[in-house]
Amino acid sequence: MSWSRHEIAARAARDIPDGAYVNLGIGMPTLVADQVPAGKQFILHTENGMLGMGRAAAEDEIDPDLINAGKIYVTEEPGAAYFDHAESFGMIRGGHLSYCVIGAYQVSQDGDLANWRTTSSTVIPGVGGAMDLAAGTRHVFVAMDLFTRSGECKLVRSCSYPLTATRCVERVYTDHGVFEPAQKGFRVVELADGVAIEELRERSGLDLVDAVAA
Amino acid sequence: MSWSRHEIAARAARDIPDGAYVNLGIGMPTLVADQVPAGKQFILHTENGMLGMGRAAAEDEIDPDLINAGKIYVTEEPGAAYFDHAESFGMIRGGHLSYCVIGAYQVSQDGDLANWRTTSSTVIPGVGGAMDLAAGTRHVFVAMDLFTRSGECKLVRSCSYPLTATRCVERVYTDHGVFEPAQKGFRVVELADGVAIEELRERSGLDLVDAVAA
């Protein structure tokens, strides 16, 4: 049984310590906000100029001046602060954000990340804050499905898609388990129930080192 | 009759346009604030983080958190703003301050400025914001006496004191008149009543070009 998107998010949230300053990417990573373990508080950063971001706004809470980086209306937590883009990305680049959770097209065994464009020539390229977050955040977590819809593994020896940043990814949370780039392959930190490491080795062709805690 | 300190300040103030953002150095330059011509408004900058600085505080107006760069208690004008040192010197370096009036030990005919230290080995060096103001402000005015107490001219062919910045001074306001660095000498823009250019040539040994408006 592979993990659901919510379970992937919950698994990532478990590895983020109490009091962490966290940036969550669009899509699956956003779900981490709903999976904060009891007893922990995360302070959420959105790169368009806010710390202390709250959940998505309900219909009657919408403030047209309050959106997140995905351009979704959001709310404000007590202790929030607004700032300009130089300050917001200074925080990121300066290593003040302790964690980010982002999506990916590919993660290589060197920790290289590809998540901003494919090689398709009919898609408009757009990078946003992805390169800054990947290069600047202290702990870069990726949350994604392990395989594409067409069955290709998104953990790779070397990225074929254009890079977002080199040697930046610390952990990858997927529907099949949790992985860590380990230069000559990946460390398998945890597997979803019923997922066999041998089967993953075969499907991915990767060197997977069993590091699942006994 | 040479000009008084207040007259020098008033002469400089006449050349600063209405609405200008102005930084005034310690000493004689500070007097410019009291000589703003009728019909003009200058907005004063102090490099320790304020625009819209007012006059010196009277005894009963002293706020311990409100000082100028000379560490004198000052007041706040309507429309003032406070900011940090990166912003304050960004304003200076970025060329947003239109005028500064500063003191000098020497100004060379190339417009080089020496105003931060002498060559004495028993004096503690301290530069403060002098180099930033000289290098960054759009129009750098100097206000000073033309001669030292021992009679040496402070307009020179080449500075013997350590430089603050190169090729930065636009005009020099002195007790004897107003001068402009002109590469091969100085242009004499105006002379105090009774001051003869020939006499200044003799005392200074400089090439002085008469540019006094008829």
Added chain:
Amino acid sequence: MTVDKVVPSAEAAVADIGDGATVMISGFGPPGQPDVLIQALLDSGVGDLTVINNNAGAGGKAISELFAAKRVRKVVCSFPKAIGSTVFDELYLAGEIELELVPQGTLAERIRAAGVGVAGFYTPTGYGTELAEGKEVRVFDGRPHVFERPLFADFALVRAHRADAHGNLVYRKTGRNFGPLMASAAEVTVVEAGEIVPVGTLDPEVVVTPGIYVDRVVLGTEEGR
């Protein structure tokens, strides 16, 4: 004269923006976007513009129209992809618009560098990616960094929440974004404010953009969009 930067109309405020100008436009998505000034720019008929705006075609209705009307020769931005709009996409894929894609933080820092008189800086962002191709790389403390230059503009069009006649500005929530940076990086900064208040009523402690950066202030709509 008492300093007064208030201009009677948006039309007057953008009248000297000519063909070929480089124009910064504040906003991240709709918040902080100066719709009234953009509309005036559109109405002025000016063209061949270089626009610096984080979201380009994805920034909202007003700015999209600038693209649709083919007034923009080149865009400098981090994220031009629009959700629910294909205006930019069609121009780009047809080769009718030039795109300089810049990582968002590098875009912000380059604009700031222009404002503060820094001639260049080294950032780790972008190293090893195609966006750093051709750029100088230098290693500091074992880590490769990319050299980036300041980004200036002829004009900045900035949306503020409140302004006074000195040009002091405050913003509202995530509408702040690029406004304070762009205000400092252009030859001429034109501000559209939701409200113009008397000088002396903005608390000097909370002014975000001091008036020194601002040349003209126009009254905008109460809401930015």
Added chain:
Amino acid sequence: MTVDKVVPSAEAAVADIGDGATVMISGFGPPGQPDVLIQALLDSGVGDLTVINNNAGAGGKAISELFAAKRVRKVVCSFPKAIGSTVFDELYLAGEIELELVPQGTLAERIRAAGVGVAGFYTPTGYGTELAEGKEVRVFDGRPHVFERPLFADFALVRAHRADAHGNLVYRKTGRNFGPLMASAAEVTVVEAGEIVPVGTLDPEVVVTPGIYVDRVVLGTEEGR
């Protein structure tokens, strides 16, 4: 756990500052100077410090005592000359303290660079002067610029007007000066606040230093000096 950075005493807040540490201390003259933290540092007996503070010996009584007690090996500052105090002068002329003199704007920008992850930048300030001797010079647009590196510290001691338990800070008038920059440039940032207010009572729009930069908050005196 609810985020709470309030520490019970200044003594506890500076307890891990050890001999040889590099310490940034906010303040331009007395405004913004963390007197209570400086006193605690003095009481801790720590020595061989490198102090980064704009005015060094001229900064006011508390910081002067740190010099008088010979706890400082090196100073990085723009203006060490004290009016009415000869403590620094005597140490300097006796060769008992090392001085790195930095133009004030370059000092501020170097501290900011450390905070924002910029590995170096080019500034026109200082070119052609003895303070730029030995530094890389590069010409941009016909103008020579000096290359400057970021300035980091192990600890920053910062004075704020008000703080909350998240470490969000506001300052007061010219007491702001180097505080927001230093808070971002140190491994550990310790804040002395004139008042500690409940989380949620500082307007998010006017917070100057967001709590992300702050590690510890101590209640100081109501007045900074």
